[in-house]
Amino acid sequence: MELWSRADPQLREVVWFSLRCRALALLLQVLTRFLGSSSPILYWFSAHLLQEHEPLLWSTGTDNPKSGKPLLGKSPRSCGKGTSDNPVVRLLLNWRLITPLSKSILGFFLGYWLLGLILHCNFFPWT
Numbered sequence: 001m002e003l004w005s006r007a008d009p010q011l012r013e014v015v016w017f018s019l020r021c022r023a024l025a026l027l028l029q030v031l032t033r034f035l036g037s038s039s040p041i042l043y044w045f046s047a048h049l050l051q052e053h054e055p056l057l058w059s060t061g062t063d064n065p066k067s068g069k070p071l072l073g074k075s076p077r078s079c080g081k082g083t084s085d086n087p088v089v090r091l092l093l094n095w096r097l098i099t100p101l102s103k104s105i106l107g108f109f110l111g112y113w114l115l116g117l118i119l120h121c122n123f124f125p126w127t
Contacts, residue, residue: 092106
C-alpha cells in the first residue's frame with residue numbers, strides 16, 4: 001500500500017479518473033449490449049416503420065411502382081441468382097427511390113454497424 005501512503009493528490013486524482021472512465025466505458029458497453037441484443041423492441045419498431053411507409057416493400061412484382069422500370073434488386077446477378085428475396089438488399093440497391101424515413105432508418109443501422117466495426121477493431125469500447 002505504498003502507492004496510497006504518499007501525499008501526492010495528483011496521483012490519487014489520476015487513479016480515480018481512470019477508474020471512473022473505465023466504469024463508464026463498461027457501463028456503456030453493457031447498456032448497448034442489453035438494449036441492442038436482448039431487447040427486440042428497437043428492431044420491431046424499425047421494421048414496423050419500414051413496412052408501413054416504404055412502397056418498395058409493398059410491391060410484389062418486378063416493376064417499380066413509381067417509374068415502371070424493373071427494380072435493381074430484382075435483376076439477376078452474374079451467378080444466376082437474384083437478390084429479390086432479401087428486402088434490405090433491395091432497399092439498399094434502390095437507395096434513390098426509397099423514402100427519407102427509410103433512408104434514416106437504414107442509415108442509422110448501417111452507421112451503427114460501421115462505427116462499431118471500426119471502433120471494435122481498434123480496441124475501443126464498443127459492442
